[in-house]
Amino acid sequence: MHSSAMKVKTRKLPPCHNSLATALLVDAYQITMAYAYWKNGTHARIAAFDLLFRKNPFNGEFTVFAGLEECLRFISNFRFTGADIAFLRSEPFARTMDPAFFEFLAQLDCSSLKVFAQMEGGVVFPRVPLMRIEGPLLVAQLIETPLLTLVNYASLVATNAARHRLIAGEGATLLEFGLRRAQGADGGVSASRYAYLGGFDGTSNLEAGRQFGIPCKGTHAHSFVQAHIGFEDIADSTLNLPDGGLCPDFIKLVKEQAESLLEVVDMLPGSLRWAETNHSELAAFASYALAFPASFLALVDTYDVLKSGIPNFLAVALALRICGYQPLGIRIDSGDLSYLSLQAREILTTVEAVLGAERAGGFTNLSITASNDINEEVLHSLNQHGHSITAFGIGTHLVTCLRQPALGCVYKLVEIDGAPRIKLSEDVQKITIPGRKEAYRLYLKNGEPVVDVMLRIDEPQPREGERILCRHPFISSKRAYVQPAHVQRLHNLVWDGSTQGVCIGVDLSLMASRLRCMQTINSLRADHLRYINPTPYKVSVSEKLYDFIHKLWLEEAPVGEIV
């Protein structure tokens, strides 16, 4: 009974991160429906709504739930301001409305609601509600659109990020670089936040870094290289050394190292025979190293990765070594990332071997960051063909979720004044599971979750070690007995309006959700997670709930007649 036993903290959460998340961030019909409920006197009936999705995104078999903290901020601060009311009254649909309704609206908040939810960052599956909202029909209905808006994209990006993490492997550094291609400022900031939740290591987005404490990463763009013409661009060539000393002419050092590299060029692998590299690029790298000697990472593909970028990088990197600094590595933003990264690694390794540890120690293990339209498929292909990339910068595909840019979360009425409601559809997948439900995740002895099962709200919790029949909600033949070694209740009371509070014991911080995401994904059987043809995870209902669904279904569905 851990959810009801949880203590409630009496505190107001801060407002949403986006100032656009007002009480008016709703579809107009939420207001017209609210008025109709108020007018016919049904507004205070106690309703229960399920927020759920019906299909995992990206042809996958799991979803990461995200957006809960933002939803609770919204709920905690939900109020129509004077300006909101004034706007509503000015709308054409308000012309015939009773003015007393707006007085009623002005008093409204979420103090009469209870919200139960799965945990942010947890792995979730179709049909098991992510959230259940209980309370007066009018207010529970009014918050439909903002909750969907705050959950849909958050969960989609977090899932997308987690999928990229799975395919890139735990060792890779994953950086979100998508702000410029995001769907609006908030699309970018939300993407950074939820990509981090889903397992990314950092972002390029400084605003997101500030708001959520996400590590920020970045070096320079092609335009930085293009903006340099030659060494004459560098006003000051002195470099402070880490030991307190001074290199009086770093550029001279870079030129000497460039010369010295020509002597070993024959020892370098394959067809790499450079003679003259692009001088403005060399000047740009030297300039960047003067600005960031302790974190030198160069974008090497402005002209030609192998003929110009890498030798120029090496010249500057060797000069930095002499000054007592260790370079970080290179970034490649175009071309055949498999081939170029393998070649780059071979050059770095050979240079260290040929020049020795004194001059080029650690070059073998320098970082190679790759960017340029990377997605799951590219990562999969790189894994197949081999590569030597240590970090990926992922933009458009990650933040716009190009493979599937929307998650279809819906918000369905399942009970009103204790009476269950079912929404029928020609499409069986779209039939809602009526009534309030508890959901449990059942685990095997080895710690693997094996099935999620929903029970009617008043059924006793499944017990560890006892067999329970788990049934497919719609297909009568699909059923199995499960004897769980461990039973986890999935829905926690996360908002109890009567105390204006959020539950103690529910850590809503981004770091906690990020950890939860990694842990729950790692607890899943590998075949649910694989890139190609993953196995569906089972979602089921108890025998009682099964019978209940099918009884209501038959009652509601008209018998067809063929004439």
Next chain:
Amino acid sequence: MHSSAMKVKTRKLPPCHNSLATALLVDAYQITMAYAYWKNGTHARIAAFDLLFRKNPFNGEFTVFAGLEECLRFISNFRFTGADIAFLRSEPFARTMDPAFFEFLAQLDCSSLKVFAQMEGGVVFPRVPLMRIEGPLLVAQLIETPLLTLVNYASLVATNAARHRLIAGEGATLLEFGLRRAQGADGGVSASRYAYLGGFDGTSNLEAGRQFGIPCKGTHAHSFVQAHIGFEDIADSTLNLPDGGLCPDFIKLVKEQAESLLEVVDMLPGSLRWAETNHSELAAFASYALAFPASFLALVDTYDVLKSGIPNFLAVALALRICGYQPLGIRIDSGDLSYLSLQAREILTTVEAVLGAERAGGFTNLSITASNDINEEVLHSLNQHGHSITAFGIGTHLVTCLRQPALGCVYKLVEIDGAPRIKLSEDVQKITIPGRKEAYRLYLKNGEPVVDVMLRIDEPQPREGERILCRHPFISSKRAYVQPAHVQRLHNLVWDGSTQGVCIGVDLSLMASRLRCMQTINSLRADHLRYINPTPYKVSVSEKLYDFIHKLWLEEAPVGEIV
């Protein structure tokens, strides 16, 4: 010379609509590059950047430019606050930075910039810059990410909306219903704004309605129907009449009309033979009509459109007529929209014919709104198969731009201290056109635009009636003489930082941009606009610019060597 002759208004624009559009809404590398420029003393060099895209979205041959007003708000208010600076100083990359840099940053604004741009709402084409930013390298580079973020999605959605308008036809009402599936709160609000710009008639999103004055539309959801059990749900059945009278029992009237409909059911078209409709649905419709007697529009597909939704709608609609109100129509959110809308129209027409103008006048022309996963393809298919829909509610496909969720706008350095810069690429499409350029749209006598041509900045403007050779920028054989009847300069000075002002004569309002969008689209030749295999609109360069590009290209590109 209209752009330079334009007067400049000295006023600060209001801040961006989204509070997340701060000076920190940048990729981290903008800051590290800024530092390196500042450190090597090149930060004050005068740079020119082009903001452009390379390929029209959605397999189309045109794009609508949007986001300019928001960019100018950003530029006008661009400043690092004390809190911004404090955050930057706390970042790991700042550890080795000279503190004087942050004092420099704290003083920075866009007063040293000039911005030239095409008009918001105008139709634009690949490679012709949407904006050119001129000014000190450091600050012109710093605003790259926010400008891209504010233009990319805005232009994508506006283009998507314009495409939906083209295929739906001018007579259809188009409503944006996408907030719940949008990529964040801002994704939703921006979508509403730019869908309206692109030719939509309204939105469901009240916050967007408030911010931008867009008409808001909406009725009720399935949950409203489900929330009703029967007539006992309706506390008050009296209805005030438009003439000041009172209907003492509207429900009684509805029941009578439902009975009376059974008498004419044999005269209704095809296989439509209803006997018993869903009573809770009838109660819900009556309840909604009591709340909105003057704007009754019912969602008729909760149970069965033809067997239950439409007869229930008719009962309530006939009762409203008796009370002196005219119903608006129905909404269908599932099923075969072609078939259902045609059947619905036939029923409405027959009912008016059978019951007469007194009881059912105007029913023939009631509105039929369709929603449910509508996109360009569905609209195309509805056109092919026939339908009787008057309004479309379009959500997910419109707001997430599901067919192509990102527009690839880029921001490229083209000149520094008067020296042109070219960015080469293996992919010819990605080669930038160097130097500052003017662009003109050339029109034929019949008013059709025929080609956009870019000239070097110091070339004289093409003259009406004089032949000009327009060349493909990269393919030497593609060239044509054009003798324009009318010449339009495409870039206006929209921001002159020296006076902190926006140009007078540039109407940046949403309504003006919306009108401009419709007008410029309508001026294009139809074959550029068609859904399948549209003809590309020509984008060209002058002879001088052509020679200039190819001279620089040869200078910069290394000669390959095959050994």
